[in-house]
Amino acid sequence: MIRSITQQKPEEELDQLLEGLGRIFIIGCGTCVTLTQTGGGPEIAKMKEKLSQKGKMITGDVVVPVACDNLTRDALDEYGGRIDQADVLLIMTCAFGVQTIARQIKKMVVPALDTLFIGKETSLGEFNEICTQCGTCILGETGGICPVTSCHKGLVNGPCGGTNNGKCEIDKDKECAWTLIYNRLNELNRLDAMRKLQKPRNHQGELSPGKWRLKLETRNP
Amino acid sequence: MVSAFKNALTSGKFVVTSEVAPPKGTNLDKMAHHIELLKDKVDAMNVTDHQSSVMRFPSLGGALLVKEMGGEPILQMTCRDRNRMALEADLLFASQRGINNVLCLTGDAVMFGDHKEAKGVFDLDSSQLVAAIRRLEKGEDLGGNKLDGNVSFCAGAIVTPEANPLEPQLIKFEKKIEAGAEFIQTQAVYDLDNFKGFMDYARQFPVKILAGIILLTSAPMARFMNKNVAGVNVPQELIDEMASAPKGRALSKGIEIAGRMIKRVREEKMCDGVHIMAIGKEEVVPEIMAAAGLD
Incomplete structure (x- = not known):
């Protein structure tokens, strides 16, 4: 949950x-x-x-x-x-x-x-951020791991030069999101997804502050 | 207009670049001194952009100084501090002022620097910045709007040949080339046999590669880099060699090692040139070049 x-x-x-x-x-x-x-x-x-x-x-x-x-x-x-x-x-x-x-x-x-953050207990007593609710989901191209959330810099085209031994440059207790994505896509034999040059992200997917209304079906008169 | 640096890259000569760092403040004397020392010796000099996330005089201003002093600047641009609008605007300004070489970088995390509570931007990444440059050259900005006046750049990026794991870095390297990178300056390499392995792979791509050479200044400095700098691996025998230098002679030993490495890169035609990083010791770059037989 x-x-x-x-x-x-x-x-x-x-x-x-x-x-x-x-x-x-x-x-x-x-x-x-x-x-x-x-x-x-x-x-x-x-x-x-x-x-x-x-x-x-x-x-x-x-x-x-x-x-x-x-x-x-x-x-x-x-x-x-x-x-x-x-x-x-x-x-x-x-x-x-x-x-x-x-x-x-x-x-x-x-x-x-x-x-x-909004996160999940991934192991006993450990909580990890899983979604920043950016409004432009790219999980379909990353094997279900979110780099927007899990990469410190939110990079969408692969790792930065600061990654080391599969860890993030800001904290060696944090996984490098792009090592995780690489491993996942490799396992799924879908590295082609990682090779795709991604365009700059749309940072205005949902204009802050978020507001969304259920679209009720309009009835014909 | 084709930049002098681009001409050097395509001429087939062994290209040498180095770097100068803008100061913390407005006193440009030391930087100007380094530019004066290097401008006629190297093919181009990188001007660093808030290196290690430390706020400084801007790389654009530093590149302008190089230009004014008759040198050939390579403008380093990171994606850490500016969104796409600010990056594009700075590129327009650079081009208009005759700064036509750009090195595109993601940028270190904010927390490593001296403004630890600042917002890291990362609106674009390094490969997208290269692509943005190519798009500006086509007369269009990232919003799809026409530009009045042309821009032209020699655009490059970096790679870490000793990254672990390597494969994700290589995928990114290929994307940078696909985006339009014409040259690559590598992270520091010390194990040249390893680097030859990387070049066996990299040669298939239409890109010029300059091997990164970081001057070793002491054995502890080498150990520090091994421990703290991602993708830098100084072999034990080089650390031992540095440690063997008599007291007060470590820097000379470092110059000798850097010179020896550059000489070997050149003689064995491993790649297209070198990028010499003498972090804080820019004044010895001519000595390194002399030790490499490049003067």
């Missing part, structure tokens, strides 16, 4: 964001951030402890089932009083959750996490 991958903001940044705000209500989420151990029950407990030590008052806390779902509002309803008492909502969910909650509740929100 695709997940929103997050990490906690540096403590100094959080301190700055919460400066002068004494009463805090904390919201976590039972989905992605619980999996990544950045905004589930145990992380909220730790955050509460830390903030209390810094003299903050925690008016309440909750782990909603799916923060980015519209039902979050109902889940938060029963905490209305405690939320009202707070100066700020400290939200330990991904940015989708933060924005959903900000839309539903008239309160300043502070994200406790940085949202890194």
